[in-house]
Amino acid sequence: MKPKSASRISPKSRISPKARTKPVRLSPGDLLRLGLLGIRTRKMRAALSALGISIGIATMIVVVGIPASSQKALMAELSALGTNTLRAEPMPDQEPPVKLPEQAVGMTDRIGPVESSSAVANTHALVRRSDRTSENDTSGLTVLATRLNLLTTLRGSVQSGRFLDATTQKFPTAVLGHAAAARLGIPAVPPGAAPQVRINDTWFTVVGVLEAMPLSPEVERSVLVGWDAAKARLGFDGHPTVLYAQVREEALEDVRAVLAPTLNPQTPGLIQVSRPSDALLAKRATESTFSALFLGLAGVALLVGGIGVANTMVISVLERRKEIGLRRALGANRGQIRGQFLTESVALSALGGLAGTILGVAATLGYALYQGWPPVVPPAGVAGGIGGAVLVGVVAGVYPSVRAARLPPTEALAST
Incomplete structure (x- = not known):
């Protein structure tokens, strides 16, 4: 006869040795x-x-x-200065040399998305602070003939004095780029004074000094003279060297593709088009x-x-x-x-x-x-x-x- 207590134990209530040693889950x-x-x-x-x-x-x-x-x-900074500006110029070291047409600015303005365009031209003239300095001492500066709307297109500004206008651009007057002014020792145009620089054999009166233009270093290092004055006094032939075009941002690449064929339809490959901000990028x-x-x-x-x-x-x-x-x-x-x-x-x-x-x-x-x-x-x-x-x-x-x-x-x- 089994003990009474043993008969009360259910098989389900028995704990196997494996279950008793199972670790608690952490x-x-x-x-x-x-x-x-x-x-x-x-x-x-x-x-x-x-x-x-x-x-x-x-x-x-x-x-x-x-x-x-x-x-x-x-x-x-680039957005403020104008990253939507295109620069077109002939390929260097070509025989015979390639030239932009004299009507390059007008041709560019007819492209729809172009908001404004301007141009400068290297006159290959020599600039000196005084007629007593050597003709070889040009301070590494360039004399550029410029269109009157250059500052508008490049979003530049005048630091001292004023820029060329329809009247002064016909006479021997000049505006100095920021770096050019420092090299020539004319950091500003004093009120009531008329500093002069000698370009070739002609004295030009400085009427203005520009602010720094990081996207256009060639303008910073140049002496700017009027388009008509360059033709009359410096033997300029009227062909631009560099053309600038300010374009609507969304159409920048489209204009870039058609600008060279517009300026030189016969050989567009001889015209290079770039953005001034590409160097900084x-x-x-x-x-x-x-x-x-x-x-x-x-x-x-x-x-x-x-x-x-x-x-x-x-x-x-x-x-x-x-x-x-x-x-x-x-x-x-x-x-x-x-x-x-x-x-x-x-x-x-x-x-x-x-x-x-x-x-x-x-x-x-x-x-x-x-x-x-x-x-x-x-x-x-x-x-x-x-x-x-x-x-x-x-x-x-x-x-x-x-x-x-x-x-x-x-x-x-x-x-x-």
């Missing part, structure tokens, strides 16, 4: 707390390990942010090469930081063997041990990435404001920096976490 919060345990107890080592990653992330954000701020400032492309170099250095810093994190995690596994053995003896499985140390590695790298991101953003904003640029911090750079730090943590933590999980409990507990 929640993400518990796993995070375990991962942060090593960081909290070894703060100095954690800070030094994260330093390499912080430097790499900060460098990456600075390298991306500062050029972006500079480019935004440059684009704003090429400069930006050159600067991006240096940005790529610094991004490479940031990658090296990240690699070094990742190696530092991996080294720290390996040492942490060796130092915490008893802890690992005790947890295994209490029922933690290999997956939980792997998760603990992998979480610690990722958390260590993420903290370094966060610190580097804050440092990089602060450095970018500070430098941009110091330079007077609009501060730009690309979100992709910030997200990439933090994501890169987490990826480094994952890679750096794989081997230490696997090593910790493979450690036998008895060996870990017996270690001193």
Whole structure:
């Protein structure tokens, strides 16, 4: 006869030995707390390990942010100066020399999207500050015959005095470009005075000095004289050397395609058309090469930081063997041990990435404001920096976490 108590036990209520030894599943919060345990107890080592990653992330954000701020400032400056201006001129070193037609400005104005056009011509005349200086001392300046609407087309302005008009352009009067005025020693036109320069054998009265024109450096380095005065006194033949056209932005490429055939229908390939801002954009492309170099250095810093994190995690596994053995003896499985140390590695790298991101953003904003640029911090750079730090943590933590999980409990507990 079976005991009464034994007959009351249901088969469903019996717990198998396998079920009794099944480890409790850790929640993400518990796993995070375990991962942060090593960081909290070894703060100095954690800070030094994260330093390499912080430097790499900060460098990456600075390298991306500062050029972006500079480019935004440059684009704003170019837009204000006029990036919708086209420049047409004959190809150099052609035999016989190619010339633009005398009616080039009128021909260009008939193109629909062209808002205004103007021209200058190299008179090949020599300019000197005084008739006592050598004829070879021209200060590297050019004498350009100019149309009256040149400043309107190039969005230039007068710094001192006034520009040529319908009356003065017929007489020996001149306007100095910004650089030309500095070289000739006439930075401004004083009130009531009439400074003069000698062009070939004729004295020309300076009536104005221009502001700087970054998109037209050839005008900055020139002495501008009237179209009619150049014909009458300097032997100018009336053919423009360079034509400028201000075009509606949306039709810029279309006008660029038809401008050369308009000016020279027989051989349009001998006319080159460019935008004055292309040179500055090429400069930006050159600067991006240096940005790529610094991004490479940031990658090296990240690699070094990742190696530092991996080294720290390996040492942490060796130092915490008893802890690992005790947890295994209490029922933690290999997956939980792997998760603990992998979480610690990722958390260590993420903290370094966060610190580097804050440092990089602060450095970018500070430098941009110091330079007077609009501060730009690309979100992709910030997200990439933090994501890169987490990826480094994952890679750096794989081997230490696997090593910790493979450690036998008895060996870990017996270690001193």
